[in-house]
Amino acid sequence: MAPATEGPVRVEHLVTSGTFSLDGGTWDVDNNVWLVGDDREVLVIDAAHDADAIAAAVGDRRLVAIVCTHAHDDHVDAAPALADRTGAPVLLHPDDLELWKLTHPDRAPDGELADGQELDVAGTTLTVLHTPGHCRGAISLYAPGLGTVFTGDTLFAGGPGATGRSFSDFPTIVESIRERLLTLPPETVVRTGHGDDTTIGSESGHVREWIARGH
Template structure:
């Protein structure tokens, strides 16, 4: 059974520390013709359901708990009858958006999800938030990095719950060792490769 990545972009708001920004988020869905995993739940349940296209959603995997990544997570979970998974270190961030409802399950470092012959491994990469994770599929030669890593550099720090030293360590220790041809699909903006990240990393650290 062939496996694939489905992608779309949705618009909405990101709010934290009293600031509100208009943002565009990537939607990523990975799976085969029958089952899939949804990565993050930003802004628009129906746009996500269009990518799911009637397949069984095994899980909704959250890369972190900023509101632009989890805003419709409870509604999506109800709509597709799937559990929402979040790293427990991001529970305080989650509760800023959803104080009355908790995620359904924990994400654990090195935990693996399976869709047929497709495997997706959880990599805890703190820094952007304490519970940020990346989701690596060796079968697809792809890592979904949320807001930990973009084509232009590390994710933002300097806000509540963030730590620049931690995000640099996460990228250096967990992401740079991946095979150079690995595609990097972030939560916002264009994709890149690990090879391109390696070539720019020292410059990013020096900024």
């Protein structure tokens, strides 16, 4: 009998819906949930809103980790339930622990993310880039072997993420994007926390426009 094939490493995409709450306001949102892996193991980026739907997408594969690009509630609300179901660790940058506790005061993340840390799944490596500004512990995940970067809410199609709420800072997000993201190859696909994909090259001009406007 031939050995079972693992299949090529691939990026899978799921959209889940719920709410985002902070600073006394609540908004309806659709979130991108990203899965990176092959037929045997997978990593989830941002367990948003619906643990059942994400678990169904994982299927019978081993879930290596649940990586949080940041700790806004719409990106982490389903993380503990998914972790309990699968046994996978929840990983978060420690600078976002205060924000995490607003959603999960009685359940800490299982591990920390650090700038330069490498996460391996299905024979590919994702490197953690600390990209604060949208919030203090925001990170991006760069996968050069896949030609893509997962930016959470740091960089979108059209410019930087929002910085008008607690834990955020506009000059910091601009520096993160300019120094950590725009230095990646221009053809790198940007997979965001909400909305459509873009590329590093496409966003270079948009970010310069935002800097000139100062917001």
